[in-house]
Amino acid sequence: xxxxxxxLMIFAAxxxxxxxxxxxxxxxxxxxxxxxxxxxxxxxxxxAAGVQRIVVNTHYRADQMAEHLEGSGVVISHxxxxxxxxxxxxxxxxxLLGPGPVAVLNSDAIWTGENPLAELAKAWDGxxxxxxxxxxxxxxxxxxxxxGDFRLDDAGRISRGLGGEDQVYLxxxxxxxxxxxxxxxxxxxxxxxxDQMIAAGTAFGAxxxxxxxxxxxxxxxxxxxxxxxxxxxx
Numbered sequence: 001x002x003x004x005x006x007x008l009m010i011f012a013a014x015x016x017x018x019x020x021x022x023x024x025x026x027x028x029x030x031x032x033x034x035x036x037x038x039x040x041x042x043x044x045x046x047x048a049a050g051v052q053r054i055v056v057n058t059h060y061r062a063d064q065m066a067e068h069l070e071g072s073g074v075v076i077s078h079x080x081x082x083x084x085x086x087x088x089x090x091x092x093x094x095x096l097l098g099p100g101p102v103a104v105l106n107s108d109a110i111w112t113g114e115n116p117l118a119e120l121a122k123a124w125d126g127x128x129x130x131x132x133x134x135x136x137x138x139x140x141x142x143x144x145x146x147x148g149d150f151r152l153d154d155a156g157r158i159s160r161g162l163g164g165e166d167q168v169y170l171x172x173x174x175x176x177x178x179x180x181x182x183x184x185x186x187x188x189x190x191x192x193x194x195d196q197m198i199a200a201g202t203a204f205g206a207x208x209x210x211x212x213x214x215x216x217x218x219x220x221x222x223x224x225x226x227x228x229x230x231x232x233x234x
Contacts, residue, residue: 004050004121006174007097009090010042012107013059013083018217027061029107030068033215034225037068042107049117051103055096057089087188091180101126104190106171110224112231113210116172123206130176130202131194133158135167136212142223143168143214150205158205159198167205170212 016028023031029039036044039056046054058065059079066076077093084092090104101124103117116134124132135158138148148166150158161167179193197203211231213224 003052004046004103004117006051006101006103006121007053007055008046008051008103008105008117009077009093009097010039010046010054010056010105010107011086011089011171012039012065013057013079013089015060015083016108016216020218022218023060025061027058027065028216030061030064031215031221033110033221034228038215039065039068039107041110042105043072043074045111045115045117046105049115049121051117053097055093056107057084057093059083082187084187086190087180087183087192088186090175090177090190091183092186094177094180101174101176103174104172108215109171110213110215110227111170111208111210112212112227113208116170116208116210119206119208120172120174123204124174125204126176128202129174129204130179130197130200132174132204132206133194134170134172134208135205136170136208138166138168141168141170141212141214142220142227143212143216152205152207156204156206157198157201158203160195167207170208 012029016023019028030037055075055077057077062078075096077096148161149169150161151166213227214220215224
C-alpha cells in the first residue's frame, strides 16, 4: 500500500448525546462495535489506506481519549473550552496537519467495501477540486432518518440535495482548507466553506463502493455489527 498523499483529521470531540446512557461515562469514539472502539475502526481504515499523519480532536472525556490513543502515533488537537464543530475544529488543527489539502473522517460510522479514504485519494483532482465528498444513495445508507444531503451532476459536481433518493454525505472527504482562513468565527461547520465551493463549482462528490452505517445512536450498534457480519460472509 503506497503512502496516502494527505494528512487525516478524525473528528472525535462531540458529546455523543444521541447515544444516551452509553456516553454518560465515556466519549462516543470509545463505544465498542463488534469488540472494537469506534475510533479504532476509523484508525484501521486510515492505516490500511497508508495514512502517515493522523490528528484527532478531543473535548468531551478528553482524558479517556488521550489514554486510549497513547503510543499510537496519533496527534491530539484538544479543544478545551468549547467544541469548535467540524470547520472550526479543522481550522484549529491545521498547524498540526501541515499545508495543503487534508482528508477528514468522522469517527462514528462503520464501513464495508472499498476503503473510503483510498476511494477519495483515487478520485481527487487538485486542479479542479476544492472539496471531494464521499456519498451514498439515501436508500443504501443505514442511518436514522437518512435523507439526501447532496445531488451529483454528470460532471461529479455537487449541489444541495432535496432529500428523497439524493446522496447522503458519509462523513469522509478531502478539502483544500484555504477558505477557512477567511472565516473569523471560531465555531463553524464545514458546510460554510462547502457552500462557497458549491457556488464556485469546485465541490465534487464520489460514490462509495460499499456499505455504510451511522453509529450515532444506540440502535446503530446492532445495525453496524450486522453490516460487518454480512460483509464477512459475502
